[in-house]
Amino acid sequence: xxxxxxxxxxxxxxxxTPMSLKEQLARAERLKKLKYGxxxxxxxxxxxxxxxxxxxxxxxxxIDNPEIVSAFPATSELLRQWDGKNAPPDAVFAAFxxxxxxxxxxPVFAAAAKRLNMELPGFRSLMMKTxxxxxxTAGASAREALVEADPRWEEPATWQYLARNASPYTxxxxxxSVDRKYxxxxxxxQADADEAIYVNVFARTFGMSAIVTAFCLLLGFPLAYLMAxxxxxxxxxxxxxxxxxxxxxxxxxVAAWLVLLQSEGLVNKALMLFGLIDQPLELxxxxxxxxxxxxxxxxxxxxxxLYSVMxxxxxxxxxxxxxxxxPPIRSFWxxxxxxxLPGVGAGCLLVFILCMGYYITxxxxxxxxxxxxxxFVAFYTNxxxxxxxxxALSAILFAAxxxxxxxxxxxxxxxxMAARAR
Amino acid sequence: MNKSDLKNAVPHxxxxxVQKTYDGENLIVRDLNLDIRRGEFLTLLGPSGSGKTTCxxxxxxxxxxxxxxxxxxxxxxxxxxxxxxxxxxxxxxxALFPHMTVAENLRFPLAIRKLKASEIDAKVTRAxxxxxxxxxxxxxxxxxxxxxxxxxxxxxxxxxxxxxVLMDEPLGALDKQLRERMQLEIKHxxxxxxxxxxxxxxxxxxxxxxxxRIAVFNHGVIQQIDSPTALYEKPAxxxxxxxxxxxxxxxxxxxxxxxxxxxxxxxxxARVQASIGNVVKPGSRAVLSVRPECVQLNAxxxxxxxxxxxxxxxxxxxxxxxxxRVELAGRKELVIKAPAAQHKHRFDMGDAIHVGxxxxxxxxxxxxxxx
Numbered sequence: 050x051x052x053x054x055x056x057x058x059x060x061x062x063x064x065x066t067p068m069s070l071k072e073q074l075a076r077a078e079r080l081k082k083l084k085y086g087x088x089x090x091x092x093x094x095x096x097x098x099x100x101x102x103x104x105x106x107x108x109x110x111x112i113d114n115p116e117i118v119s120a121f122p123a124t125s126e127l128l129r130q131w132d133g134k135n136a137p138p139d140a141v142f143a144a145f146x147x148x149x150x151x152x153x154x155x156p157v158f159a160a161a162a163k164r165l166n167m168e169l170p171g172f173r174s175l176m177m178k179t180x181x182x183x184x185x186t187a188g189a190s191a192r193e194a195l196v197e198a199d200p201r202w203e204e205p206a207t208w209q210y211l212a213r214n215a216s217p218y219t220x221x222x223x224x225x226s227v228d229r230k231y232x233x234x235x236x237x238x239q240a241d242a243d244e245a246i247y248v249n250v251f252a253r254t255f256g257m258s259a260i261v262t263a264f265c266l267l268l269g270f271p272l273a274y275l276m277a278x279x280x281x282x283x284x285x286x287x288x289x290x291x292x293x294x295x296x297x298x299x300x301x302x303v304a305a306w307l308v309l310l311q312s313e314g315l316v317n318k319a320l321m322l323f324g325l326i327d328q329p330l331e332l333x334x335x336x337x338x339x340x341x342x343x344x345x346x347x348x349x350x351x352x353x354x355l356y357s358v359m360x361x362x363x364x365x366x367x368x369x370x371x372x373x374x375x376p377p378i379r380s381f382w383x384x385x386x387x388x389x390l391p392g393v394g395a396g397c398l399l400v401f402i403l404c405m406g407y408y409i410t411x412x413x414x415x416x417x418x419x420x421x422x423x424x425f426v427a428f429y430t431n432x433x434x435x436x437x438x439x440x441a442l443s444a445i446l447f448a449a450x451x452x453x454x455x456x457x458x459x460x461x462x463x464x465x466m467a468a469r470a471r
Numbered sequence: 472m473n474k475s476d477l478k479n480a481v482p483h484x485x486x487x488x489v490q491k492t493y494d495g496e497n498l499i500v501r502d503l504n505l506d507i508r509r510g511e512f513l514t515l516l517g518p519s520g521s522g523k524t525t526c527x528x529x530x531x532x533x534x535x536x537x538x539x540x541x542x543x544x545x546x547x548x549x550x551x552x553x554x555x556x557x558x559x560x561x562x563x564x565x566a567l568f569p570h571m572t573v574a575e576n577l578r579f580p581l582a583i584r585k586l587k588a589s590e591i592d593a594k595v596t597r598a599x600x601x602x603x604x605x606x607x608x609x610x611x612x613x614x615x616x617x618x619x620x621x622x623x624x625x626x627x628x629x630x631x632x633x634x635x636v637l638m639d640e641p642l643g644a645l646d647k648q649l650r651e652r653m654q655l656e657i658k659h660x661x662x663x664x665x666x667x668x669x670x671x672x673x674x675x676x677x678x679x680x681x682x683x684r685i686a687v688f689n690h691g692v693i694q695q696i697d698s699p700t701a702l703y704e705k706p707a708x709x710x711x712x713x714x715x716x717x718x719x720x721x722x723x724x725x726x727x728x729x730x731x732x733x734x735x736x737x738x739x740x741a742r743v744q745a746s747i748g749n750v751v752k753p754g755s756r757a758v759l760s761v762r763p764e765c766v767q768l769n770a771x772x773x774x775x776x777x778x779x780x781x782x783x784x785x786x787x788x789x790x791x792x793x794x795x796r797v798e799l800a801g802r803k804e805l806v807i808k809a810p811a812a813q814h815k816h817r818f819d820m821g822d823a824i825h826v827g828x829x830x831x832x833x834x835x836x837x838x839x840x841x842x
Binding site: 363365366368369370371372373374375376377379380383384387388 | 531532533552553554555557558559560562563564566567568569570579580583584627628631
């Protein structure tokens with residue numbers, strides 16, 4: 050009676066193991082996933098601590114506005130309910146006077162005064178003056194004491210500055226980064242001409258990045274093509290020349306360019322020796338120097354992705370196109386170039402993004418006219434210690450990078466439809 | 472046109488004293504003379520490095536001959552660039568453009584020739600129908616199987632009505648079963664369209680299946696160019712005899728000539744009658760070549776002019792036939808293919824056995840051209 054026994058077998062198995070096959074698989078896989086997870090855990094922790102968290106914290110700085118709220122919490126609370134048209138009620142004056150007395154002379158108070166001074170020059174001295182006049186003498190109300198200290202406390206406009214910063218977040222820095230500001234009524238308006246520099250800075254940053262990227266592509270494409278079509282022995286030698294600069298520090302390379310390009314430098318001397326020019330060309334401390342050095346530094350980032358893509362394009366594609374009657378140059382454009390496009394995209398994206406964040410080369414080789422966005426980030430972090438502006442400028446660069454990347458993946462994603470089917 | 476007209480017509484392609492060297496020292500192709508007839512299926516067959524692919528590439532225009540001339544019809548095409556030769560080509564790995572759909576791939580050669588849109592569409596549809604892939608126009612090449620890609624590559628090489636079609640080992644990447652089906656399919660398409668095809672392969676059974684004529688290459692020289700039958704039954708030299716099909720080789724010395732046949736003394740002392748291949752002088756060394764299926768055993772060998780004695784060393788049963796290894800005197804071995812129905816259970820390992828070979832099927836060849 051073998052047949053009945055084989056029939057009952059599966060039932061017996063399911064009865065003993067109520068777990069479904071899916072659950073069993075999940076359990077078996079879980080252990081594996083945990084093992085792999087444990088292996089990369091140190092890296093994940095390292096990245097979170099040194100990369101993701103600082104970036105997030107810095108981006109938050111671009112909208113952070115803690116000074117007023119932390120110095121005057123009660124006043125801020127009350128000012129948020131104020132209509133803003135007439136002078137604020139007495140309770141506001143009382144709370145404000147209390148909090149000034151409480152924080153007088155502390156760093157919190159100084160930070161708040163400095164913050165208000167950014168809104169309106171002269172506000173710091175107003176605050177100091179007011180603090181000196183407080184606490185109010187016996188019998189006088191807080192309002193009287195404040196107005197006594199400075200009549201400006203009677204005007205609603207003065208309180209507006211406090212009220213506008215009574216919330217812990219502000220778009221002020223981000224607006225300033227695109228040359229916008231709040232007017233007295235709280236509307237977003239064009240910044241004054243002498244402050245409106247950042248749109249130009251960003252335009253210059255993008256423009257210079259685009260030019261450097263274009264030059265890198267122009268110079269890198271033929272070399273990558275040559276490397277991809279040469280026998281390995283020659284290609285390896287070329288490859289060494291491409292990656293050699295990678296092993297040298299950027300600072301050293303920039304300094305070298307400085308030496309080469311200056312008016313008494315090797316390049317000018319050589320050109321004069323050959324009689325090509327009569328007086329030295331200005332090759333450094335202007336855009337020429339910046340372009341030369343940046344193209345030189347970023348060229349490998351263009352060549353390597355191009356080469357890796359071109360290496361995978363079989364020469365038989367162009368041969369096939371030629372055998373079908375297409376002239377060689379047209380075959381190249383119709384067949385080879387479209388196949389190399391993912392490499393062109395990746396190389397351009399890489400160079401452009403690196404370019405946007407470039408600091409040291411324009412700082413050392415350029416004039417003030419060539420300074421890019423990151424120069425101002427450095428300026429705000431190192432010189433004026435204005436973290437809000439530094440963070441806001443960085444945030445805009447970061448957003449631009451993300452947008453570029455998304456556009457790139459969209460474009461190449463559509464292109465790669467066929468490649469994915471492979 | 473019948474066969475004799477074909478032979479008399481002006482050759483479609485002519486190679487005259489064509490030479491090719493890459494390094495200036497070794498000739499990959501040496502002194503090549505070849506006439507390709509209009510409408511024939513010619514296969515260039517040979518081991519790798521024998522110059523067959525170089526020959527094809529020179530015809531396509533991707534390699535330039537170092538010397539000699541190549542004519543297409545009566546026009547010398549040595550200096551005609553490949554895109555002006557109007558020669559269709561099927562590549563080893565198909566070389567279908569991965570960024571274009573199947574239909575765009577087929578449209579490519581037509582668009583370059585600036586045909587009218589309606590004409591292009593009609594030609595593309597017809598070409599897809601010829602290879603039975605009418606429904607696949609919108610797919611990308613990577614979405615097709617190897618066999619389908621192969622057929623699209625063929626359709627692309629045919630769609631612009633080229634002068635002739637070249638194929639460079641187009642079936643190498645397919646598995647055995649698919650390869651055999653495609654061989655017949657290509658052969659039928661060739662018969663249907665009557666187009667001249669030059670096909671390169673190193674697979675001799677592929678060459679035998681498909682070709683009108685086969686040119687056997689070795690060391691840059693055509694060893695023999697003939698129909699599959701002639702190539703198999705009357706190999707011109709020792710290389711061809713060994714390269715095409717299975718072959719038994721017996722060494723000996725020519726003693727005398729008698730018209731079509733000669734007498735050869737084998738190294739083990741036996742004397743046999745053989746047809747004269749490319750050995751003519753009495754006294755010279757010779758290799759006697761005989762196909763395994765042409766050797767008769769026992770009773771069947773009674774009528775043969777040459778009879779030799781030996782021992783059965785091995786019997787392998789292969790269903791329709793037996794493979795019998797027979798050791799002759801002098802430790803010389805013969806492999807014999809015998810019909811299973813006739814010989815099953817008639818002899819056993821170690822038995823003494825008679826083998827017979829007819830002189831027509833024993834070919835005396837010059838041993839100097841080694842395989």
